[in-house]
Amino acid sequence: MTLRARDVGLSFAHPGTHPDHAPTRALEGISFDVAPGEVLGIAGSSGAGKSLIAAALAGILPPAALLDGGITLNGTPPSPRDIALAPQRLDALDPLATLGRQIRRLGGRRTDPAALLARVGLTARVARAYPHSLSGGMARRALLATALAGGAAWVVVDEPTVGLDPEAADRVMALLRALAEEGRGLVVISHDLPRLARIATRVLVLQDGRAVETAPAAAFAGDGTGLATAFARRLWQAQIEDPAC
Numbered sequence: 001m002t003l004r005a006r007d008v009g010l011s012f013a014h015p016g017t018h019p020d021h022a023p024t025r026a027l028e029g030i031s032f033d034v035a036p037g038e039v040l041g042i043a044g045s046s047g048a049g050k051s052l053i054a055a056a057l058a059g060i061l062p063p064a065a066l067l068d069g070g071i072t073l074n075g076t077p078p079s080p081r082d083i084a085l086a087p088q089r090l091d092a093l094d095p096l097a098t099l100g101r102q103i104r105r106l107g108g109r110r111t112d113p114a115a116l117l118a119r120v121g122l123t124a125r126v127a128r129a130y131p132h133s134l135s136g137g138m139a140r141r142a143l144l145a146t147a148l149a150g151g152a153a154w155v156v157v158d159e160p161t162v163g164l165d166p167e168a169a170d171r172v173m174a175l176l177r178a179l180a181e182e183g184r185g186l187v188v189i190s191h192d193l194p195r196l197a198r199i200a201t202r203v204l205v206l207q208d209g210r211a212v213e214t215a216p217a218a219a220f221a222g223d224g225t226g227l228a229t230a231f232a233r234r235l236w237q238a239q240i241e242d243p244a245c
Ligand SMILES: Nc1ncnc2c1ncn2[C@@H]1O[C@H](COP(=O)(O)OP(=O)(O)OP(=O)(O)O)[C@@H](O)[C@H]1O
Pocket: 012, 026, 044, 045, 046, 047, 048, 049, 050, 051, 052, 053, 062, 064, 088
């Protein structure tokens, strides 16, 4: 069982414009494999197309998006039950339902919201809370709990550490690694390259919609001389030189 992307591209059509007006190309020639037990990291500059890859994998692209190339699971197109997404946007949580209700809605009546919330480091009390009462960091972890609720074998997580303090960010990354070690395949998108490289098997580096390099996680070390491209080295060096990291 391997999740496979082959030569995936994505364009945005411009409805109502002249037929000669070419669609905007947002992704081009993206290929990768993720096997159970692996964590594929995706990093890159802002607007490089990371979240679009997440949306393409989860089958929830914006209406004007035109996808080409192939995304397959064991050779056939995945169903929405196969791949769960914890999106970047916190407003993906339903503001009108408690977290417990949202988790049961996705996982079924027998799902234990408290157990899933504990898995992501939240107390059972959060099951009775509405999204508006959660801090940004709690909402981020709650999104991950909802993604795990359906029991999908592949989990895509978009920017899991945004809004978390360093210790909480370490715990969430360790949880993602543990989810892979239990046999899931993970795709983790993060601008936090040092933490991402610690849990990833490989890291796909994106620039302007194209993959510039897929590097083994171990290449993100020292001054980045193990990386093949100048762009990946710059991305890495910018992070290790940043005292906020
Ligand atoms: N619905 C849309 N319509 C038109 N263009 C879009 C749409 N969604 C995304 N884009 C464009 O596609 C490109 C990639 O966007 P995406 O959100 O995937 O980037 P990203 O790498 O996740 O960035 P960030 O790190 O800032 O979240 C951007 O130029 C963005 O403006």
